[in-house]
Amino acid sequence: xxxxxxxxxxxxxxxxxxxxxxxxxxxxxxxxxxxxxxxxxxxxxxxxxxxxxxxxxxxxxxxxxxxxxxxxxxxxxxxxxxxxxxxxxxxxxxxxxxxxxxxxxxxxxxxxxxxxxxxxxxxxxxxxxxxxxxxxxxxxxxxxxxxxxxxxxxxxxxxxxxxxxxxxxxxxxxxxxxxxxxxxxxxxxxxxxxxxxxxxxxxxxxxxxxxxxxxxxxxxxxxxxxxxxxxxxxxxxxxxxxxxxxxxx
Amino acid sequence: xxxxxxxxxxxxxxxxxxxxxxxxxxxxxxxxxxxxxxxxxxxxxxxxxxxxxxxxxxxxxxxxxxxxxxxxxxxxxxxxxxxxxxxxxxxxxxxxxxxxxxxxxxxxxxxxxxxxxxxxxxxxxxxxxxxxxxxxxxxxxxxxxxxxxxxxxxxxxxxxxxxxxxxxxxxxxxxxxxxxxxxxxxxxxxxxxxxxxxxxxxxxxxxxxxxxxxxxxxxxxxxxxxxxxxxxxxxxxxxxxxxxxxxxxxxxxxxxxxxxxxxxxxxxxxxxxxxxxxxxxxxxxxxxxxxxxxxxxxxxxxxxxxxxxxxxxxxxxxxxxxxxxxxxxxxxxxxxxxxxxxxxxxxxxxxxxxxxxxxxxxxxxxxxxxxxxxxxxxxxxxxxxxxxxxxxxxxxxxxxxxxxxxxxxxxxxxxxxxxxxxxxxxxxxxxxxxxxxxxxxxxxxxxxxxxxxxxxxxxxxxxxxxxxxxxxxxxxxxxxxxxxxxxxxxxxxxxxxxxxxxxxxxxxxxxxxxxxxxxxxxxxxxxxxxxxxxxxxxxxxxxxxxxxxxxxxxxxxxxxxxxxxxxxxxxxxxxxxxxxxxxxxxxxxxxxxxxxxxxxxxxxxxxxx
Numbered sequence: 001x002x003x004x005x006x007x008x009x010x011x012x013x014x015x016x017x018x019x020x021x022x023x024x025x026x027x028x029x030x031x032x033x034x035x036x037x038x039x040x041x042x043x044x045x046x047x048x049x050x051x052x053x054x055x056x057x058x059x060x061x062x063x064x065x066x067x068x069x070x071x072x073x074x075x076x077x078x079x080x081x082x083x084x085x086x087x088x089x090x091x092x093x094x095x096x097x098x099x100x101x102x103x104x105x106x107x108x109x110x111x112x113x114x115x116x117x118x119x120x121x122x123x124x125x126x127x128x129x130x131x132x133x134x135x136x137x138x139x140x141x142x143x144x145x146x147x148x149x150x151x152x153x154x155x156x157x158x159x160x161x162x163x164x165x166x167x168x169x170x171x172x173x174x175x176x177x178x179x180x181x182x183x184x185x186x187x188x189x190x191x192x193x194x195x196x197x198x199x200x201x202x203x204x205x206x207x208x209x210x211x212x213x214x215x216x217x218x219x220x221x222x223x224x225x226x227x228x229x230x231x232x233x234x235x236x237x238x239x240x241x242x243x244x245x246x247x248x249x
Numbered sequence: 250x251x252x253x254x255x256x257x258x259x260x261x262x263x264x265x266x267x268x269x270x271x272x273x274x275x276x277x278x279x280x281x282x283x284x285x286x287x288x289x290x291x292x293x294x295x296x297x298x299x300x301x302x303x304x305x306x307x308x309x310x311x312x313x314x315x316x317x318x319x320x321x322x323x324x325x326x327x328x329x330x331x332x333x334x335x336x337x338x339x340x341x342x343x344x345x346x347x348x349x350x351x352x353x354x355x356x357x358x359x360x361x362x363x364x365x366x367x368x369x370x371x372x373x374x375x376x377x378x379x380x381x382x383x384x385x386x387x388x389x390x391x392x393x394x395x396x397x398x399x400x401x402x403x404x405x406x407x408x409x410x411x412x413x414x415x416x417x418x419x420x421x422x423x424x425x426x427x428x429x430x431x432x433x434x435x436x437x438x439x440x441x442x443x444x445x446x447x448x449x450x451x452x453x454x455x456x457x458x459x460x461x462x463x464x465x466x467x468x469x470x471x472x473x474x475x476x477x478x479x480x481x482x483x484x485x486x487x488x489x490x491x492x493x494x495x496x497x498x499x500x501x502x503x504x505x506x507x508x509x510x511x512x513x514x515x516x517x518x519x520x521x522x523x524x525x526x527x528x529x530x531x532x533x534x535x536x537x538x539x540x541x542x543x544x545x546x547x548x549x550x551x552x553x554x555x556x557x558x559x560x561x562x563x564x565x566x567x568x569x570x571x572x573x574x575x576x577x578x579x580x581x582x583x584x585x586x587x588x589x590x591x592x593x594x595x596x597x598x599x600x601x602x603x604x605x606x607x608x609x610x611x612x613x614x615x616x617x618x619x620x621x622x623x624x625x626x627x628x629x630x631x632x633x634x635x636x637x638x639x640x641x642x643x644x645x646x647x648x649x650x651x652x653x654x655x656x657x658x659x660x661x662x663x664x665x666x667x668x669x670x671x672x673x674x675x676x677x678x679x680x681x682x683x684x685x686x687x688x689x690x691x692x693x694x695x696x697x698x699x700x701x702x703x704x705x706x707x708x709x710x711x712x713x714x715x716x717x718x719x720x721x722x723x724x725x726x727x728x729x730x731x732x733x734x735x736x737x738x739x740x741x742x743x744x745x746x747x748x749x750x751x752x753x754x755x756x757x758x759x760x761x762x763x764x765x766x767x768x769x770x771x772x773x774x775x776x777x778x779x780x781x782x783x784x785x786x787x788x789x790x791x792x793x794x795x796x797x798x799x800x801x802x803x804x805x806x807x808x809x810x811x812x813x814x815x816x817x818x819x820x821x822x823x824x825x826x827x828x829x830x831x832x833x834x835x836x837x838x839x840x841x842x843x844x845x846x847x848x849x850x851x852x853x854x855x856x857x858x
Contacts, residue, residue: 007645031750032750033750033751033752043680046679050677054670054673058666061641062663064644065659068647068659072648074650080802081650081805084648085582085646085647087834087837088582088642088645088836089583098634102631103631106627106628109677110624110628113680114623114627117677117678117679118619118620120679121678122616122619122678171452171456172451172453172546176686181682181683182682182683183682183683183686184611185612187546187612187613189545189546190613207752207763208761208762208763209761209763209764210752212752215754216687217686218444218445218446218755218756220444221374223757224377224756224759225759
């Protein structure tokens, strides 16, 4: 019995230790790129919450594995194993505890960040302006309300809620902006919608990998390079840019 | 030469191909590379292949009232023939899929050379997309049939006390449908390859190069094989269990194989249907997925994932079985919460069919579907958690015999957990809209499919090697292999979680230079990982011929396959065994699983250290 208690102490100690180290690492290290939209916060908060919740789960399994490695190994002679472990085929308390733990964890995750996050990212459907996005292999075309069009860069005003109306002329593409933490497919014959509120001025050079519209659904030869840089500017500057763009045509 | 069935199969296949395509050309005109010509050539060629390999000599001769002429092959030639022995078929599957796995692994390493640095390094973006698609479909095939085809065939009949499968000839056909799949896929470059990934989303898969039609034909054939296999395993377990082998006494691996077979038998058709619709859009001018003619690209995605999500459980359920089996015998403890584990497997079967649209949160699918699919997907982690409970409860306070199979099974627990936990990030809509189609997904499914399925296969290969060959593998090499690939695997795929979170999308030959560090680390580790597999191949090839004789039951394990000789005799048991107890009676003095009559066992005098 004494030995049995020591096993549990080892396991409990390792679990607490791994959880503590894991949480410090997970919450201390900044694993995420810069946020450039209101909606990105919802996604990042969900991401961080899920990491925080998965650390103890991970630590539990790691603690059992390490306890087993350290305490349950047996030397087996040349004739093969002769001694068996105890005949523990079931333990009502452990199984019940496991079910209660896993079911409550799942329900928690389904509610928050699950349904809460879902309502936040898909909730409000009003917008200050609309950008029409047309994709084709391997080109993005952005159309603005004054009729201006561009394919070389996407410029957006800061703090305005933008609705993107997205479609495709050929195969399925996917409109992804890592800095906004969102994407939706561009599907031939459909118009898909995405709402984004850029909240920080930005030049694409700040974060080339994230401040871009990138195709995220494989579409053939030019798929990897089907990307356009994004610039976020004050509203007045945007108005001037889009007016200038319309005149230039 | 014609005595060797595989030669007859090749001749039959070639003759069939040219008859099929020639007749099509005769009636229709055109050229040999026209897709409709290829389709007819392939279908008739496939029939020719099967007739050549043995269907003519066995089945068809019987239909015409002639005596069947099965090939009398001995030694290694049996493995190139139309054998109806489930053990030969199991080895055929194992050898075939190890070769395919090594091919898929090589293609992955070539991809990692391209990805080690940003920019175009060794190949064009086109070539990269083709290689990536080939890697994907080859490895999916390995995962679907690697464990179920090899260990399912080899072990299920023995473990339930039967002399063979319920339909031995169908079993032979099931295996012999596999080589044409590999040939079809690998000859796709002749028609310009396919570049739409293993998922083959239209409209891309309708408008791309002609190699896509070979993908459609080959993968549909593979589906047929999978359906036959599922039917055979289910019928075998339902009807051929030895006296006393109640459902509650089935070894857990049999339950894994049964659960996976239920999915194979009932859901694979949806994948075949979706591919056939693509084939029709390509060849006969239908427009199922052409929006401008009233079709809908999303229709394909629903059909495709309706099979392809359950398919990951076809892959992983047998692997659950292997790992739980290894854990219980090598911890010398009964499987913890056996009934709960069986219940979990069956719940996974049911639930796997109602979660498919979590692959489609960013597809433009109606928003009201997101909540329910997120909920159902996250619910499936409860039965999956029970498998972990069973695994951990089994090793707790066991007498762990730290041999290579157990070490690999413990690495499996860690890796599959990683795959499962990161799966929650992809089931959650808010995080999925960022992570979908990025390297986060790539890392996630490599943890579940390579870390889960393939490591289960590796544990099983070591565990059952002495049974299949009669010889023991080299233990120290086995341990080094397990540690080597266990470490290299983490360093290959953990960086990819970070890459995906930081703006690297999947299926790209090129990426922003900011992401080079993580990619280089992943590439170097991938090479170390790939090199580690040489240890496995070397160990197995050497040990199969030179390893010390293992004896019948080197692990002193309780299930039926260890109670007969290594390798087992042709019909497994001289008399039907009688099952008198639960398979995992460890810790009860004198517990017996089965009474065997007429079996003489030998033990090895060699020290297996």
